Amino acid sequence: MDIEEGGLTVSVPEARDGASEGTGGGVFFNPTQELNRDVTVATLRAYRDREPRAASYLDAMAASGIRGVRAAAEGYRVTCADVDADAVDLAAANLDANGLDGEAVHRDVNALLYDEGPFDVVDLDPYGTPIPFADAAFANGRNLICVTATDTAPLCGAHLNSGIRKYGAVPRNTDYHPEMGLRTLISALVRTAARYDKAARPILSHVSRHYARTYLELESGARAADDCLEALGHVDHCEDCLWREATPGHIADPVAACPECGSDRVLTAGPIWLGPVADADFARAVRREVTDDMGEAKRARKLLGTVARELDTPTHYDQHRLYKEWGEPAIGMEEFVERVRAAGHEASRAHYRGTAVKSTASIPEMREAVLGDDAD
């Protein structure tokens, strides 16, 4: 069937989504990833101003080629790759039908990257984890590596052993699992890039629906890679009172008891990325590049606006969880954020979900700020 996306007409198979990902026959297509693709196109537009030399774009797991087609329409020199011959034919036909230059190749992307790289922009959009493709991408990418990961359960620590195996880190199942997952993913990607003496810094990231997406800008050089690794560290988290503390460094000192409530139920996660997951100015620039021909323009603008305003603390709180702990009915999110700010702390909403909030205040400080005299 033909669908319209971003002002282009693309032929795609029937939709496959969620649990059926990676299974079944036929070329893959997921219409609910339109937000991801709209943000990608806006990012490719904004990235031009940041790095005008970025010209080649590898749609590394092309399927129908819809990403590659949209990137080609933006003027990028596109290669669509897939191991599925039917996907390659469809991607080639879609480029052709839209009168766009670009090639579609029947190759394993790891081999392609080493044989034909470097590519200026590499876009990894696999089923599940991107890790099997990360070495080739960082070794043979020049400017920007775009990565989707849909294996959120391993990433956030819900499937702990799988997360440890895939990501070489210990993620922990907390009430800020979108952030835990994103920072576990970025940690693994940054450490992969460092193997090739490259710094990989996230300039935009979001966690939407069942996936994490991050855009990492590369800088070559051992010193740059060393500096980047400085932003890795650990988070200690109390399962009882929700206290948490981030500590930079490669080695975590064990925390025997929570300094807030004395509980011995303290989890340590790491190494995770403790630096910013987005560059606020770049997120604003990407937002300006969202256009009305995008089917998810409204959601993309909202998402990017929140990302641009979000504090870059490495954990977020769930406002409803806090109120549950406090035994009080929750107030509106805007009012909550305002009250915490009025008490002299930094606070923002977080894009992960409607009840996600970030603050430099501790939980007792937030409680005091929002409940005031009722806090005792």
Ligand SMILES: C[S@@+](CC[C@H](N)C(=O)[O-])C[C@H]1O[C@@H](n2cnc3c(N)ncnc32)[C@H](O)[C@@H]1O
């Ligand atoms: C999730 S789909 C890609 C979706 C597509 N990017 C989109 O936006 O609609 C993953 C694709 O990766 C392809 N793939 C899996 N392993 C690959 C490999 N080693 N090299 C290239 N493509 C691969 C699969 O055949 C499948 O078409």
